[in-house]
Amino acid sequence: MRPFKILPAFTLIACVALGFDATDAGADEAAANKPTMQEVIDASKPSDWRTPDPDNTLYMELPGGRVVIELATAFAPLHAENIRTLVKQKYFDGLTVLRVQDNFVTQWGDPNAEDETKARSMGEAKTILPEEFSRSAKDLPFTRLPDGDVYAAEVGFSNGFPAARDSATGKAWLTHCYGMVGAGRGNDAKSGSGAELYVVIGQSPRQLDLNIATVGRVVQGMELLAALPRGTGGGGFYEEASQMLPIKSVRLAADVDASDRSKLEIMRTDTPTFTALVESRRNRSDDWYLKPAGKIEVCNVPIPVRTVGNDKD
């Protein structure tokens, strides 16, 4: 008999909360035993989790199911507001996935955006926004990672998103990790609007940091965007309209009946539990690992998401 499950699971947890009653004592005991990520999650308290704000949560309904996106209002408030305006107008309904470039991004929007006679009206939304590539780091919550970074002075997490900051410039920004969502723009800095969005589906393209407005993160349903057929045109754009996956609808969670909402909780990134989770990934205690890395890159830290109660999914 030969080994079968030869690599350890690396899963963004999507478990049903079972009303576990972990105590501080339990957490301490787990820490003493170098807990695995799963043990950290199992020992977490209700206060270690947060419910994303329905006013900042998008449901993109695709033929294969629902993608849930949390908007990063602390980093891109103008883009978030414009995207909300577009969504309330049902702007994205019937638009399509335009581009899937292997090891880079999946991108969606109006396939006729370049043709003024056919482009969909953006209605009350702005067609061009100021750049929101970074913000002041002052007074911004920031849970710093211990291991440094190739690209930024400091990396960590802020408001549940992977982020970077630099005391020399006083700026903070979101890092382009897997699942991060950004707003496309042309060559001019002020040329994005949020009407065309992309999500990272490969190795973190950190060279995009500080060059584009990062507006949110996919918290559920990444596989619906990452496993699409790659486009065969330049940059992974689809060459035929028939290849473009249609978007059924995009809605704000707040505008969806409570019974149809995805009942998700996201692990907070500013708690001792999250610090313990990071440590469980820096030094894997799973039996399989012979040599724990002792380090971690910001884009390798999972942010657990769980489904609570009776969920639509």
Add this chain to the structure above:
Amino acid sequence: MRPFKILPAFTLIACVALGFDATDAGADEAAANKPTMQEVIDASKPSDWRTPDPDNTLYMELPGGRVVIELATAFAPLHAENIRTLVKQKYFDGLTVLRVQDNFVTQWGDPNAEDETKARSMGEAKTILPEEFSRSAKDLPFTRLPDGDVYAAEVGFSNGFPAARDSATGKAWLTHCYGMVGAGRGNDAKSGSGAELYVVIGQSPRQLDLNIATVGRVVQGMELLAALPRGTGGGGFYEEASQMLPIKSVRLAADVDASDRSKLEIMRTDTPTFTALVESRRNRSDDWYLKPAGKIEVCNVPIPVRTVGNDKD
């Protein structure tokens, strides 16, 4: 009119060689102008490219097309030899993709490996190999990157593969970047054989470095392994045999008729041209980039591959 192609292309070049006649003077001129990656490639000389050894190149034929894998014989000679033995016995023909875990790996092998009564015979191949997780860095070619790394003392490229080394231990090893292929193992270090292989399809899982034998790299056809439906079982394993993509065949390029070979060239990683390519990615001169990163992670450096002459693909 709104911007459409809003993100620059990030493409592993697969261009037909046109017998260009770049000179050193041309390369110098390009360098002075901060060339883009495409300009570096356009100015490259024939000697900047190498043809992968047909004895170290695998063709995995899937229903969607051919995946080309180059074996890393300098790092995992025993695994490479065992895989060659398996391939010559047509071991992989009719086996399947077993697992696709989003943002981690696609893995293939014998779905019956755990059942001694049904498992396919490995014939002349060894069922267990010594660990080949690292090797001596002595006398190993190594093109070091200038920007450091979170996980390793030094990173760069060796024999065309992304690699790391550490003068404190005298060891070198391959880094788990997108497209890297490894040999699954059980919890015991000496439990892999090359009969079950995986490829990285997401953010580089560098925690696997030094824990498993990395045996090669997909040099063409990654999209055929990265865009597969994710498995719904634990760790992304498929739960039903009907979900498992069948492998039509795996052959050594040397055993395929010359007319059916993929005529690929891979950019050498030990030349001034490659150094210029790295610089073109550290500091993008494309019009779109407003703030070049000035740095690069080893797993963000593309290794260009091109098709020459009349190719099967």
